[in-house]
Amino acid sequence: MPSTLKKLYELPPKLLVRKIKRRLLGRARDLYDLEDVIESPKYMRPQRVFDFMNRYQILLKKRAGWKEFVFEGADVLELGSGPMLGWGPLAIFLGSRRYTCIEPFYNHAIIESDAVRKNFFLPLFKDLSAIFGERYESFDEFMRAVVEKSEIFRCEFEAAPCAGPYQISLSNSTLEHVSDLEGSLKKLKAISAPAGRFLHLVDFGNHRSTINPFDGIYSATPDEYFKRHGRHINLHRAPDMLRLFRQAGFFAEAVPYYHYREFYSGVINPYWSQRYSQDELFLKTAIICDAC
Numbered sequence: 001m002p003s004t005l006k007k008l009y010e011l012p013p014k015l016l017v018r019k020i021k022r023r024l025l026g027r028a029r030d031l032y033d034l035e036d037v038i039e040s041p042k043y044m045r046p047q048r049v050f051d052f053m054n055r056y057q058i059l060l061k062k063r064a065g066w067k068e069f070v071f072e073g074a075d076v077l078e079l080g081s082g083p084m085l086g087w088g089p090l091a092i093f094l095g096s097r098r099y100t101c102i103e104p105f106y107n108h109a110i111i112e113s114d115a116v117r118k119n120f121f122l123p124l125f126k127d128l129s130a131i132f133g134e135r136y137e138s139f140d141e142f143m144r145a146v147v148e149k150s151e152i153f154r155c156e157f158e159a160a161p162c163a164g165p166y167q168i169s170l171s172n173s174t175l176e177h178v179s180d181l182e183g184s185l186k187k188l189k190a191i192s193a194p195a196g197r198f199l200h201l202v203d204f205g206n207h208r209s210t211i212n213p214f215d216g217i218y219s220a221t222p223d224e225y226f227k228r229h230g231r232h233i234n235l236h237r238a239p240d241m242l243r244l245f246r247q248a249g250f251f252a253e254a255v256p257y258y259h260y261r262e263f264y265s266g267v268i269n270p271y272w273s274q275r276y277s278q279d280e281l282f283l284k285t286a287i288i289c290d291a292c
Contacts, residue, residue: 031107032083038115043083046124049090050131052172056199056287060255065292069197071096074167077191078102079157079200080174083110084120085150087170092149093128093135093142100151102160108152117143157184164191173203175241175288176233185248198250200288202241205260207233212264213284219266237276238286245288257285 037043053069060066072095078086081101088099110116125139136142153160158180169192178184192198205213208229217225222235236244238254245252261282272281 031105032110034107034109034113034116037083037110038113038119044116044120046120046127049084049087049124050127052201053087053090056201059257060199060287060289063255063292069168069199071168073097075165075193076100077162077164077166077169077188079169079171079188080177081106081152083107084116085111085146085152086172088150089121089124089146090128091168092145093125094132095135096149098151099149100153100162100166102153102155102157102162104155106152106154111147121146158187162187162191165193165196166191167193167196169196169198169200171200173201175200175202176204176207176236179231179234181234181236181241182244182247185244185250189248189250197290198252198288199290201257201285202238202288203285204237205284212262212266213260214264214282215266218264218268218272218281221269221271237280238283239276239280241286241288251291252288253291255287255289256283257287258283260284 042048057066057068061068071091074091074096075098076088076091076096078088078099078101080086081088081103083103083106085099085101086103088096088101091099111121121143122139125136125142129135136145153162157178169188175181175184206215206217206229208216210216216229217235220228225235238256242252242254259279259282261278264282268281
């Protein structure tokens with residue numbers, strides 16, 4: 001069974017019906033759907049907010065000189081926050097002055113939902129309170145802070161009127177989807193504080209349900225891939241990402257997370273083999289961050 005059909009087959013019936021209905025109504029790229037989010041194990045896992053940041057910083061601490069982010073009093077910018085404001089609740093809990101997120105598909109009804117507040121934000125609040133101490137007297141006070149300190153732009157980054165300067169900028173599997181990455185990084189640099197910190201996790205896979213995450217990419221040239229699958233990813237590899245960051249003026253480095261060579265059986269087009277090493281080709285995820 002093709003991977004796309006298998007994925008659809010495995011969806012709960014109610015979710016499958018909603019997805020088909022949105023497709024028929026031309027709403028496949030509309031706002032995040034409240035019911036979908038509530039039924040999603042991915043989005044409704046309160047621990048994922050701290051989990052991502054903790055894992056990434058554990059990895060970075062292996063390098064000499066890495067210092068954890070200090071959110072207290074900082075203006076924080078996140079690109080591609082997803083339906084739950086991404087790292088915003090964590091940043092605000094830890095004292096961020098302002099959290100700005102860029103999310104074209106943000107749906108305010110999600111954060112206002114009683115079910116989401118009860119089953120996601122309340123356990124998140126309790127988790128953060130246990131880990132960092134009780135910085136808020138009540139859950140209601142915390143939620144007021146999340147709402148009041150969050151600035152949300154429901155558009156692409158290029159069009160967002162971000163004021164800056166931001167002391168911290170973040171993204172989690174977002175930059176690989178930006179078509180004009182060079183222009184976006186120049187804008188990001190322009191609105192970052194002079195000594196701003198940054199952490200951007202980049203996923204270099206195909207973002208499709210395949211046995212190996214690079215299937216279909218390396219057997220074709222970029223133009224051939226785009227014709228077959230569209231431009232949902234920009235196909236920049238880690239050296240390209242790092243070069244564009246540095247050209248934009250960032251003092252950046254790329255820290256490998258993990259490689260994924262297993263189960264790759266396709267040919268590798270000369271376009272790729274002549275430009276990148278095997279390690280560069282099969283680097284699945286990496287963190288682009290401020291260099292020590």
